[in-house]
Amino acid sequence: MLIKNLKLESKFNTFLLIIFILGAILTSTLLFQVLERNAETEVSDRAKLIVQTMNSVRDYTTSNIQPLLNDRLEVEPAFIPETVPAFSATEVFQKLRKNEAYRSFFYKEATLNPTNLRDKVDSFETSLVEKFRNEPTTKELSGFRDLPSGKVFYTARPLSIKKDSCLRCHSTPDRAPKSQIATYGADNGFGWKLNEIVATQVISVPAEEILNNAQDALKVVMAVLLAVFGAILLAINYLLRRTIIQPIKNMVKTAEAVSLGDMDAEFQHQNDDEIGLLATAFGRMKSSLQISMNLLKQWE
Numbered sequence: 679m680l681i682k683n684l685k686l687e688s689k690f691n692t693f694l695l696i697i698f699i700l701g702a703i704l705t706s707t708l709l710f711q712v713l714e715r716n717a718e719t720e721v722s723d724r725a726k727l728i729v730q731t732m733n734s735v736r737d738y739t740t741s742n743i744q745p746l747l748n749d750r751l752e753v754e755p756a757f758i759p760e761t762v763p764a765f766s767a768t769e770v771f772q773k774l775r776k777n778e779a780y781r782s783f784f785y786k787e788a789t790l791n792p793t794n795l796r797d798k799v800d801s802f803e804t805s806l807v808e809k810f811r812n813e814p815t816t817k818e819l820s821g822f823r824d825l826p827s828g829k830v831f832y833t834a835r836p837l838s839i840k841k842d843s844c845l846r847c848h849s850t851p852d853r854a855p856k857s858q859i860a861t862y863g864a865d866n867g868f869g870w871k872l873n874e875i876v877a878t879q880v881i882s883v884p885a886e887e888i889l890n891n892a893q894d895a896l897k898v899v900m901a902v903l904l905a906v907f908g909a910i911l912l913a914i915n916y917l918l919r920r921t922i923i924q925p926i927k928n929m930v931k932t933a934e935a936v937s938l939g940d941m942d943a944e945f946q947h948q949n950d951d952e953i954g955l956l957a958t959a960f961g962r963m964k965s966s967l968q969i970s971m972n973l974l975k976q977w978e
């Protein structure tokens with residue numbers, strides 16, 4: 679075995695290095711997973727909060743605003759969009775985005791055939807709606823996306839027509855309020871069917887910063903680990919040299935001197951540790967050797 683031929687110091691350092699490398703690999707992979715999961719939970723919690731808030735805005739519009747203004751939709755010359763949940767949610771979100779901290783947040787009721795063209799799906803949202811249509815049991819799709827503005831976390835939910843009352847304005851133009859046709863025309867936002875998934879509610883929250891924070895935390899922990907390991911390595915090497923290697927070297931030198939007949943060479947007892955005991959034992963052995971040799975000389 680190669681390791682057998684190594685000096686004590688190299689042996690210790692090789693073992694320590696192997697343990698450290700394995701420890702560092704294990705720590706960094708586990709820590710990376712934990713930090714990444716935490717970061718994901720954090721962004722998805724943010725997204726969830728926004729969905730819930732937007733759904734509350736929608737509910738409020740349906741239950742509190744619509745009944746107040748419903749009658750006026752037939753008589754007013756222009757449609758009152760404030761009665762539409764999709765409109766109020768989108769508007770409330772626009773106001774939220776005016777705040778610097780929420781500028782890169784995003785909310786859309788992305789619709790295949792929208793009444794208001796600002797709700798028109800893009801290609802990514804089209805694929806989401808199609809997925810929801812093909813897999814009716816899927817209630818949510820989410821994940822990370824790389825956008826030019828940075829990495830974002832998106833959550834999407836299907837939006838379907840559950841109530842017959844929706845079809846008043848979204849089935850055929852002749853059923854819709856006159857003001858709706860006056861404002862939006864008769865081309866868009868019609869032909870929807872009951873129970874059909876017509877849109878997806880998409881929320882994106884910026885994830886770049888949170889993921890970067892996780893990476894920074896990982897770097898700090900690994901740097902601390904490296905520093906602690908370096909300190910341990912230095913300390914062990916210092917102790918090893920001072921308490922074992924140097925005393926043993928001294929003893930070897932003394933033993934060699936004694937073996938060449940220098941009976942004045944002394945085994946130095948520096949400490950009361952095992953090496954010290956060994957030095958004392960050698961010292962005693964030297965004395966016995968000297969006594970035996972003196973006896974031998976007397977007999978000659």
Ligand code: HEC
Nearest residue numbers: 759762764765787789792793794797839843844847867877
């Ligand atoms: C009184 C007519 C009316 C009724 C009833 C109505 N909507 Fe709408 N809906 C509209 C108008 C008008 C818009 C466009 C509002 C805007 O300017 O953003 C719209 C927008 C939407 C949008 C956003 C996409 C788009 O078409 O621009 C969705 C999704 C939607 N409606 C779903 C529903 C659902 C679901 C119901 C039933 C719960 C419903 N609507 C009932 C008139 C109506």
